[in-house]
Amino acid sequence: MAGRTDEQHRIALFIDFENLVTNTGISSNNFDLQPALDQLLEQGKVVFRRAYCDWSRFADAKVRLHDVGVELVDVPPSTRAGKNSADMRLVIDALELCYAREQIDTFVIGSGDSDFCPLAYKLRENGRTVIGLAVKEASSRMFVNACDQFIYMRPKSRGDKDKEHGGKGHKGDKSDEGRGGKRGGKGGKGDEGKGHKGEASGKEGHEGKGGKSKAEVPAIAREVVQSLLRRATGPLNPSLIKETIVRKEPDFDERDHGFSTFARLLEALEQEGLLRRIQQGRQGYVVGPDTDLPVASEGKGGKGRHAKAPAPVEEEDEELESYPDPEDEGL
Template identity: 35%
Template sequence: MAEAENTLAVFIDFENLALGFKHSKEDFDFHRVLERLVEKGKVIVKVAYADWSRYAKYKQQLHEAAIELIEIPKRSMTGKNSADIHLSVDAMDLCYSKAHIDTFVIVSGDSDFSPLVSKLKANGKRVIGLGMKDSTSTLLSDNCDEFIFYETLGKQERITAPGVRDIPKEKREVFELLFDTIAGLIRENKEILWSSMVKDTMKRKRPAFSERAYGYRTFSDLLEDAQKQGFIDLRTDPTSGTYVVVGFTKGTRG
């Protein structure tokens, strides 16, 4: 039987992220964040807080990622905004009203969110933090169940295998997505990689994914082809009769 799927709520203190990017040579790419988070479960809430008049260039990519943008006007006297208060109130409201959400992701490095993290954990929630190295307080990162530095996203060496370049381009794409997904689930320490879990994660990474678009009648056919090509090992669960991905073959490396 497949293990229960985690459900995630993501709260983004965008101004703190922008502070971390102030001296960076690259622009913020939220798709890199989502690529990692969907390996952890189903993201059902995505909210970002900022004075968006200052960050208009990021609004398009955030809208494309279906993120709700909450406008936090700057206070005329102090020059600060109340994003941390709004974010904390909304997170706790969701904590109490939506029991099915088991994981909260706080995208910020601000130590002011440490009490929020403690409160969420006290209510039985798992808390993941994500932020820039230069703008993250150790008080926050050490208090989270897990903390991810943005700079590490997408830096993992891609899984390669002998012969993968000989596969037609249209199928090479789906194999690369499959490899990336399996590697991510292994990184998340999933005990059993059920075929349904692998497919669901692939669809979260690429919502338009369908094995039929690559010439496979079923997802099992795709897995069987990957095994036949010598990229992955499979076994059949004796109870359900469904495939379980054992892992990569020795010739496939990351």
């Protein structure tokens, strides 16, 4: 499983629905799973989707969950107090799937309850990746640390979520200019550029319209970058840096620190002098700030798995080797 790429991940999603809509700021009538699904689909295929609860209490959420392909498992109350065994059913089904379907390598647990810590430990013990999914204010820190990664659901109105999706759904220069213009505060192109630069440096840009806190590089990012570059024998793939940060802090999200993308965070680290970004072909890499070797030598000399980009020097050597030997011509 360690050799799989992101596109090959097979993901199973288990949701303790009552936990996600009880005292979390999210109600069953505005519950929107799509933003979380979008993040999971970036990591692989979500081949199993199941939600557990007493659906007679949350009937208004059933249609939206059906629309995104979630199977609803009804767990009626088993006590006079109205408690049900949804969490127990979820644990049993997750372990059964773990042992019966080896191709499913990632399990997502939609809950913030620390009662699911033993399940997370057992899944990881069996070589599975565990992702938690819940509202931040209703998530146990113990459960967050028990997961490999944690995705926070943000309680927002349906209209706000639809508007946010509309803004994020278009990639390219136009959308970037629009975001830059909002941050810069003016409509001109020059101000748009300043908006992006400010966001990256953490000194000028702000996140969104509400004037939230300025972008600041988190300490965990500095720590990981310095540690990896100190041991690196060649250029590093930026994805390795992100994966290492998430392993140390499962709920890490660069957007919480004011950066729209991880590339913006790397740009801020470069401006602080902690790293240098280079380009080899279509792939970007990260090297130490004091690296004196040319880019080609970095790609050639690095023995790590992230330092295998073709170097221009190697291509030049191949061309020289194709020339005929002058002594052969004399013969």
